[in-house]
Amino acid sequence: MKRYGLIGYPLTHSLSQQYFTQKFIEEGIEDCIYERFSIPSITDLHDILQAHPDLCGFNITIPYKKEVLAFLTERSKAVEEVGACNCVKIEAGKLIGYNTDVIGFENSLIPFLKPTHNKALVLGTGGAALAIVYVLQKLGIAFNYVSRTAATGQFAYNDLDASVMASHTLIINTTPLGMFPNIEACPDIPYDLLTPAHHLFDLTYNPAVSTFLTNGMQVGATIQNGQQMFVEQAEQSWRIWNS
Numbered sequence: 001m002k003r004y005g006l007i008g009y010p011l012t013h014s015l016s017q018q019y020f021t022q023k024f025i026e027e028g029i030e031d032c033i034y035e036r037f038s039i040p041s042i043t044d045l046h047d048i049l050q051a052h053p054d055l056c057g058f059n060i061t062i063p064y065k066k067e068v069l070a071f072l073t074e075r076s077k078a079v080e081e082v083g084a085c086n087c088v089k090i091e092a093g094k095l096i097g098y099n100t101d102v103i104g105f106e107n108s109l110i111p112f113l114k115p116t117h118n119k120a121l122v123l124g125t126g127g128a129a130l131a132i133v134y135v136l137q138k139l140g141i142a143f144n145y146v147s148r149t150a151a152t153g154q155f156a157y158n159d160l161d162a163s164v165m166a167s168h169t170l171i172i173n174t175t176p177l178g179m180f181p182n183i184e185a186c187p188d189i190p191y192d193l194l195t196p197a198h199h200l201f202d203l204t205y206n207p208a209v210s211t212f213l214t215n216g217m218q219v220g221a222t223i224q225n226g227q228q229m230f231v232e233q234a235e236q237s238w239r240i241w242n243s
Contacts, residue, residue, distance in 0.1 A: 003054045004241065005035040007045060007068075008061035013179045013206050016059060019234055042067040057089045057241040059234075062176055065101075065127025072097040082134045084127035087237045098240050101131035104233030109135070109201060112224055117170040117199055121146050123187045124174035125154070128203055132172055141170065146189070157188045165193035171216075173202045178210035186211035196220035205230050 006016045020034035037048050042064050049055065060068050065084040069075070072085065073094040079085045085097035120136055120143040122129050129145065136143045145154040155164065171194075177185045194200075200216035203226040213223040 001054060002032045002056045003035065003052055004032065004056055005037050005048075005052075005058045006061060007037045007039055007048065007058055008064060009038050009040050011036045011038045011061070012181060013176075013204075014061060015206060015230070016061075016234065019231075020238075023238075042070075045071060055090055057087070057237070059100075059237055060086045060088065060127075062128070063126065066130075069097065071095055078102050078134070082130045084130040086127070086131075086233065087240060089240050098237075099131055099134075100233035100236040100240070101128060101229070102134055103236050104229040104231075105132055105203075106135045106138070107232045108224070108226075108228035110139075112199055112201075112222065113139075113170075114199070116197055118142065119168045120144075120170035120172060121155070121160075121164075121168045121189075122172050122174060123189070126174060129174040132174055132203075144168065146187075160189055160193075162193055165190060165198075166195075169198050171198060171200050173200070173204065173210075173212050176204070178202070178207075178212050179204045180206045183207050184211060186215060191215040191219065194219045194221045196222075198222070199224070202226060203229065 017034050017036050024032050065086050068085050074096045076098045078099040079097045082099050085099055087098040087100045089096045120141050122132055122143050123146045125145050125147050147154055150156040150159055173187055175187060177187050194216055198221040200213055200221050201224045202210050202212050204210050205225050205227040208225055217223050
């Protein structure tokens with residue numbers, strides 16, 4: 001039996017186990033299992049690896065996409081350049097890190113892009129945000145981070161005035177705010193300054209329409225959740241594990 005899984009904390013929001021279990025059923029794959037490993041500390045990964053010598057690969061979600069780097073034997077070019085990893089292949093005892101968020105985000109965003117989406121706000125500064133910024137740079141889209149405090153290239157939430165909101169028509173939420181089970185939460189941006197020219201992308205896919213996206217939809221902005229990105233990165237992970 002080949003074992004795969006997901007590490008993160010908490011994992012109540014994730015549909016990865018459901019997705020891969022259904023994939024195995026539909027494709028008649030009988031020698032694989034996908035599990036969830038909810039670990040309160042990245043150091044617990046040692047125990048997971050020792051307890052499951054049949055583990056062939058795993059995905060990484062919040063909050064360990066940067067912390068897992070210390071465990072890697074080898075890193076793909078994307079991991080080196082992004083500084084975050086969300087997919088690991090275990091081969092001959094080596095942990096080889098990849099970033100499938102990059103291809104997932106790029107492939108799902110491009111169909112929604114318009115020429116006016118030439119400047120973005122990236123809400124959050126975690127491991128997922130690093131992959132998003134990597135893609136924005138590749139696509140030639142200028143960006144600013146948004147976090148609780150201001151810094152070089154980074155706005156604080158209370159810096160988001162009419163001028164900033166008008167010039168940044170692509171807004172990407174990489175934070176867990178609004179994710180199940182805390183579905184009422186949302187990033188503290190001035191939603192009243194959104195217009196139909198804005199496009200909102202929420203990496204969250206559970207719920208399908210977060211409060212962040214609902215607030216944008218109510219003023220006519222186009223919206224997109226992370227479902228397609230999730231599927232794209234999951235399938236890329238499967239290709240990596242079986243290459």
